[in-house]
Amino acid sequence: MTLLFVALLALFALAVVGVAARRSPWVGTAVYGGTATACGLIGLWAVGALVGRDGAVAAVLPIGVPWIGVHLRADGVSAFFLLVVALGGVTASLFGWGYERAHEQAADHSGVHSGGESGPVLPFFPLFLAGMSLVLLANDAFSFLVSWEFMSLTSWLLVLSTHRDPDTPDAARLYLMMAVLGTLCLLLAFGLLVGTGGDYRFDAIRQHPPEAGAAALVVLLMVLGAGSKAGLVPLHVWLPLAHPAAPSHVSALMSGVMTKVAVYALVRVLFDLLGEPVWWWGGALMAAGAVTAVMGVLYALMQDDVKRLLACSTIENIGVILIALGLALVFKASHTPVIAALALSAALLHVVNHSLFKSLLFFVAGAILTATGTRDLNRLGGLIHRMPTTAVLALIGAAAISALPPLNGFVGEWLLFQAILNAPALPEWSLKIGIAVVGAAVALAAALAAACFVRLYGIAFLGRPRSAEAGRAGEVGRAMLAGMAIPAALCVALGVLPTFVIRLFEPAVRAMVQAGPFDDRSYQPWIWLAPTSAIGNSYNGLILLGMIAALSVALVLAIHRWASDRVRRSIAWGCGHDGDDPAALSQYSASSFAQPIRRAFGGTVFNARDRVEMPEPGDTRPARLTVCWTDPAWAFLFTPVRRAVNWLADHADALQFLTIRSYLTLMFAALVVVLTLVAVVRS
Amino acid sequence: MIDIGYDAAHLLGALVLMTSFALLYQRRLFSLLNVFTIQALALSGAAAWQAYAHDEPHLYITALLTLTLKAIAIPVALHRIIQRLHIERTVEPALGIGLTMVAGVSLVTLSILLVLPVTENATALTREDLALSLSVVLLGLLMMISRRNAVSQVVGFMSIENGLILAAVGVAGMPLVVEMSIAFSVMVAFIIFGIFLFQIRERFETLDVRKIESFRGESD
Numbered sequence: 001m002t003l004l005f006v007a008l009l010a011l012f013a014l015a016v017v018g019v020a021a022r023r024s025p026w027v028g029t030a031v032y033g034g035t036a037t038a039c040g041l042i043g044l045w046a047v048g049a050l051v052g053r054d055g056a057v058a059a060v061l062p063i064g065v066p067w068i069g070v071h072l073r074a075d076g077v078s079a080f081f082l083l084v085v086a087l088g089g090v091t092a093s094l095f096g097w098g099y100e101r102a103h104e105q106a107a108d109h110s111g112v113h114s115g116g117e118s119g120p121v122l123p124f125f126p127l128f129l130a131g132m133s134l135v136l137l138a139n140d141a142f143s144f145l146v147s148w149e150f151m152s153l154t155s156w157l158l159v160l161s162t163h164r165d166p167d168t169p170d171a172a173r174l175y176l177m178m179a180v181l182g183t184l185c186l187l188l189a190f191g192l193l194v195g196t197g198g199d200y201r202f203d204a205i206r207q208h209p210p211e212a213g214a215a216a217l218v219v220l221l222m223v224l225g226a227g228s229k230a231g232l233v234p235l236h237v238w239l240p241l242a243h244p245a246a247p248s249h250v251s252a253l254m255s256g257v258m259t260k261v262a263v264y265a266l267v268r269v270l271f272d273l274l275g276e277p278v279w280w281w282g283g284a285l286m287a288a289g290a291v292t293a294v295m296g297v298l299y300a301l302m303q304d305d306v307k308r309l310l311a312c313s314t315i316e317n318i319g320v321i322l323i324a325l326g327l328a329l330v331f332k333a334s335h336t337p338v339i340a341a342l343a344l345s346a347a348l349l350h351v352v353n354h355s356l357f358k359s360l361l362f363f364v365a366g367a368i369l370t371a372t373g374t375r376d377l378n379r380l381g382g383l384i385h386r387m388p389t390t391a392v393l394a395l396i397g398a399a400a401i402s403a404l405p406p407l408n409g410f411v412g413e414w415l416l417f418q419a420i421l422n423a424p425a426l427p428e429w430s431l432k433i434g435i436a437v438v439g440a441a442v443a444l445a446a447a448l449a450a451a452c453f454v455r456l457y458g459i460a461f462l463g464r465p466r467s468a469e470a471g472r473a474g475e476v477g478r479a480m481l482a483g484m485a486i487p488a489a490l491c492v493a494l495g496v497l498p499t500f501v502i503r504l505f506e507p508a509v510r511a512m513v514q515a516g517p518f519d520d521r522s523y524q525p526w527i528w529l530a531p532t533s534a535i536g537n538s539y540n541g542l543i544l545l546g547m548i549a550a551l552s553v554a555l556v557l558a559i560h561r562w563a564s565d566r567v568r569r570s571i572a573w574g575c576g577h578d579g580d581d582p583a584a585l586s587q588y589s590a591s592s593f594a595q596p597i598r599r600a601f602g603g604t605v606f607n608a609r610d611r612v613e614m615p616e617p618g619d620t621r622p623a624r625l626t627v628c629w630t631d632p633a634w635a636f637l638f639t640p641v642r643r644a645v646n647w648l649a650d651h652a653d654a655l656q657f658l659t660i661r662s663y664l665t666l667m668f669a670a671l672v673v674v675l676t677l678v679a680v681v682r683s
Numbered sequence: 684m685i686d687i688g689y690d691a692a693h694l695l696g697a698l699v700l701m702t703s704f705a706l707l708y709q710r711r712l713f714s715l716l717n718v719f720t721i722q723a724l725a726l727s728g729a730a731a732w733q734a735y736a737h738d739e740p741h742l743y744i745t746a747l748l749t750l751t752l753k754a755i756a757i758p759v760a761l762h763r764i765i766q767r768l769h770i771e772r773t774v775e776p777a778l779g780i781g782l783t784m785v786a787g788v789s790l791v792t793l794s795i796l797l798v799l800p801v802t803e804n805a806t807a808l809t810r811e812d813l814a815l816s817l818s819v820v821l822l823g824l825l826m827m828i829s830r831r832n833a834v835s836q837v838v839g840f841m842s843i844e845n846g847l848i849l850a851a852v853g854v855a856g857m858p859l860v861v862e863m864s865i866a867f868s869v870m871v872a873f874i875i876f877g878i879f880l881f882q883i884r885e886r887f888e889t890l891d892v893r894k895i896e897s898f899r900g901e902s903d
Contacts, residue, residue: 665828672793672821679797 001057004074004082004137007041010034011130018122028104031122032097035129039089042133046083049074050504058139065142071201073139076507077272080348081136081264084355087490088257089129095363095483096125096249102370102477120161121247128154128253132261141190141200148186148265152179152229155258158250159242171241178228178238185225186265189218193273202273209275219281222269223288230262231315232322233292234633239315240299244307244375248366249483251307255314256358260351263321270329271344271512279428282329285322286434290441293319297448298605301455301597302629304590306365306375309456310358313401316445317354320416321347323438327419328513330431337515339422342531344509345502345517346415352501353400353408353494360397360487364390367480368460371473377590379467380460386473391461393484398457400491402450406544408494411529413446414539418531448597455593463587496541499529591627602629688736689808692853695729696815698722699849703822704787706842708780712765712834716758719838723753726845730852742852748866749848757841757873761834764880770834786825791818812853819846831891833883837876844869 014034021027049057056075064070074082100121131151138144156179159172192214193205210218228235243255270281296315303309324347331340367390368383369375384391400407420442423435465471475481494501506516517531530538595610602608608629615621658666702722709715727749734742765771794817802810823843827836847865 661828661831664824668824668828671824672790675793675797678801679793682797682800 001059001072001074003041003045004133005059007038007045008130008133010038010041011126011133014038014126015123015130018124018126022122027122028097028100031126032093032100035126036090036093036097038126039086039093039129043083043086043090046079046086047504049079050076050083050507064146068140068142068200070143071139072134072137072143073202074137076505076509076511077264077267078136080505080508081260081351082133084260084352085129085132085136085257087352087487088253088355088359091359091363091483091486092249092253093125094486095252095366095480096121096247098477098479098481098483099247099249099366099370102480106370121158121250124154124157124161125250128158128250131155132258135261136264139202141194141202141205144265145183145187145190149179149183151258151261152183155246155250155254158254159246161247161250162245165245167241168245171238171245175238175242178235182225182228182235185221185228189221189225189269192218192221193269202268205273206275209273212278215274215278216281218274219270219284222266223285226262226265227288227322229265230259230318230322231292231296232288232318233295233315234637236292236296236299236315237631237633237638240303240308240311243311243314244305248307248362248369251311251365252359252362255311255362256355259314259318260355263318263325263347263351266322266325267347267512270325271332277329277333279330279333279426279431282326282331282333283431283434285326285329286438287326289319289322289324289326290438291319292316292322293445294441294448295319295605297445297452298597298601299631300452301448301594302602302606302608304377306368306377306380306456306460307362308375309377309452310361310365313361313449313452314354314358316449317350317358317401319445320413320442321350321354323442324350324416324419326438327416327423327435330426330435331419331422332513334426334428336422336425337513338517338519339419339425340513341509341515341517341519342415342422343419344513345505345531346412346419348505348508349408349415349494349498349502350412352505353412353491356487356490356494357397357400357409360393360484360491361401363480363484363487364394364397367476367484368473370476370480372467372469374467374469377456377459380470381463381466381587382461382470383465383473384461386471387461387475389475389481390484393481393488394457394461396488396491398453400495402453403446404450406492406495406541406548408491408498411495411498411539411541413442415529415531416442418537451597455590459588459590459593466587466589496545498539498541502529591625598627598629605632606630607632607635688732691732692729692736692808693811695725695732696812696849696853698725699729699845700791700815700818700822703819703826703842703846704784706838707783707787707822707826707829712832713762713771715835715838716761716765719841720754720758722842722845723749723758726848726852727754729849733852745848745852752866752870753841753845760873760877761837764877765834768880770832783825783829787822790821790825794818794821809853813850816846816850816853819843819849822846833876833880837873837880840872840876841869 011034014031017034018027018031021030056073058071058073061070061072128151131147131154134147135144135151138147156172156176159175160168162168163172190200192210194200195208195210195214197204197208199205209215223232224235231239239255243251246254266285270277270285293316296312296317296319299315300309300312303312324343327343328340328347331337331343365375367387368380371383371387371390372380374380396407400409403409403413417439420435420439423432423439426432426435465473502517506518510516528538528540598606598608598610606629608627611626611628613624613626615623699722702718702725705718706715706722709718727746730742730746730749734740734746795814798814798817799810802813820843823839823841823846826839826842830836830839844865851865
């Protein structure tokens with residue numbers, strides 16, 4: 001625990017350094033180096049705690065509210081999520097250091113003095129990391145909520161660091177409102193959890209879980225509160241706006257790590273504090289997760305902005321994680337703890353997977369932004385020739401998030417499907433059928449995610465440049481490449497040898513569902529991932545890797561042998577793209593690639609319309625295709641809510657101009673109502 | 684002895700409450716003032732009886748203050764104001780008597796229902812007294828919002844204050860300082876009200892607050 005405190009204190013000290021030394025040239029190096037070291041320490045401590053399995057460690061700090069203090073405790077779940085935060089922190093620090101240096105150099109080069117463009121990031125970056133860690137360590141409702149709000153506010157300030165960007169203030173305001181809404185829900189949830197006893201420690205809550213009605217309300221409020229931070233549809237609206245607005249390494253942290261802290265809040269309350277679950281909690285969580293997964297990936301397919309696309313894909317992955325959590329709850333409620341452990345392992349594995357490949361892909365987006373200055377897919381293309389290393393790393397990330405074997409995304413979803421296939425063992429018929437539907441939704445989401453990342457990779461890295469900036473791009477610096485290479489390597493390692501990491505976080509799973517995923521298998525060869533299952537499936541990453549490598553080599557050889565050496569002729573008008581084709585825009589664009597899916601789903605879900613503006617013969621104007629679509633979350637939820645709030649505000653405004661007698665009447669009425677309430681409650 | 688003390692205190696408290704009801708349906712300003720004087724007398728009697736029955740001499744001071752201020756000084760001053768403003772004959776629009784009585788009775792019911800369960804371990808006298816005084820306060824509020832004339836609003840305010848004094852008298856151990864300060868604040872409020880009444884009259888030639896409201900740039 002001492003190591004942890006040292007690292008946390010170092011993070012706070014680095015924030016002070018970031019403020020005090022903001023003018024000096026070495027401050028970026030110092031702060032990012034410091035955060036990387038501190039996160040490395042946290043990660044080491046977490047691995048040590050998970051491997052050592054020495055139970056939970058707790059501490060009470062004499063700060064904060066007098067006579068209450070700050071209760072901290074790290075058990076397996078906290079350690080696991082701390083490891084996720086630490087991994088994200090290390091890579092984001094490494095990448096962010098190179099990213100900010102590259103942007104400073106670009107600013108100096110172009111003669112535009114940015115005036116401390118990186119200044120606002122440095123103090124808040126370590127604070128953001130510290131805030132997330134504190135949420136994971138909190139052991140009383142009070143310090144949990146304070147850390148949660150601290151995390152929200154520091155990330156909000158990090159989003160605002162790009163305030164010169166015209167879209168940022170609106171995105172930041174929306175984020176702040178959703179964060180306040182989420183914290184309000186959490187506040188009420190913890191209020192219900194604590195009950196009338198007034199003991200805010202988690203240990204006390206664990207001893208006296210609330211009765212059924214209050215517990216149901218707590219579940220609802222937790223899903224709303226943590227869901228709004230994680231990006232649960234329809235509370236996701238801030239996510240595609242605020243995550244991309246921050247600098248890329250912060251986007252990676254917000255999308256890859258902060259959403260996981262929200263998942264931690266759900267795990268902590270639903271599995272730990274609320275005691276024995278009821279099956280419909282898991283059912284509700286799965287339904288919300290299925291909608292989130294499918295909607296998230298459909299949103300991602302609609303986006304032309306690289307970072308916004310990645311933020312939308314985060315929504316999809318959160319949906320998948322929520323489905324796995326819901327399954328674990330359902331199985332825990334039906335007293336099949338080993339399957340619950342399997343589902344929870346799938347959820348936690350997907351948590352670490354998503355934090356890895358989403359960080360990686362946001363770093364790739366940052367690299368693209370550094371090299372080309374644009375995030376618009378329709379202005380990219382052909383980057384594989386100019387940024388070969390980035391292209392390979394991006395391919396790993398895209399393949400991993402599309403759940404292709406032998407990468408980690410596949411293992412996570414494979415485990416999830418093993419749990420889904422166990423659904424017929426459940427007693428409730430609604431769950432037997434519902435889980436099949438949810439499984440179909442996960443499959444649909446996975447397929448659409450693959451399409452989405454084929455689109456991202458194909459448009460950005462393949463083909464020819466669609467703009468001059470993309471044509472001039474060059475490879476990014478070593479620090480940024482290293483920041484991308486670490487998560488990419490981990491993606492491969494986790495895909496090939498998943499058993500180690502599943503064993504690593506087994507203490508966390510055991511703490512939550514009182515069983516491990518391998519409990520009813522006496523023989524466990526280390527290389528095979530063979531969890532408990534009605535079907536008896538198993539997975540071996542090494543064999544898969546070998547097979548895929550052999551087949552790829554064979555395929556490449558075959559193509560070279562029989563296809564590449566053919567004589568190719570190109571037609572004079574150049575649509576065969578041979579030689580110097582002047583019109584790079586004749587390639588597939590991001591919008592045209594997405595058109596089939598937009599036609600299939602967008603018409604009903606997004607009310608998407610393609611409008612073709614064809615000039616008359618003889619007119620020299622180019623033809624134009626305009627795509628317009630509406631976001632159902634805004635159309636059916638947020639715009640009506642905003643109208644209602646405005647209407648209320650307009651009408652409440654009249655209260656300001658009442659007569660004295662009316663005010664007296666209002667006060668009198670309020671007094672009588674309160675007295676009546678007291679009389680009714682008392683009797 | 685105890686029985687008589689209880690009955691007498693109860694009687695005087697109930698008298699205060701009865702006069703509150705009477706205040707509600709008075710339409711002439713002078714009769715309103717007369718009823719208010721009776722209420723103040725009853726209150727002063729209640730305070731004096733408590734002082735005698737429970738042997739708490741400081742309550743005599745309360746009784747004296749109430750007698751001089753509420754039963755003599757304020758009614759006389761209001762009389763003079765009414766005469767100087769020439770509004771002796773003003774007939775005041777009050778709510779219908781039946782409706783006001785129904786509202787008043789339901790308020791009394793509410794306060795009894797509220798006070799009796801809340802104060803289970805207090806003495807019977809305290810409980811009854813609290814219920815009565817809460818009723819008087821609520822009826823005073825009801826009067827303030829159902830009247831349009833500024834003078835009768837002043838009377839409503841004073842009767843709220845009577846309810847507070849009644850509570851203070853009933854609860855044993857209320858410090859004298861509190862009663863004194865209440866009395867003085869009422870005095871100050873009365874002076875301010877008086878000054879305002881004249882100012883309003885000079886400006887708007889009426890004491891009907893509806894007319895004043897229209898000067899705030901609104902119409903109702």
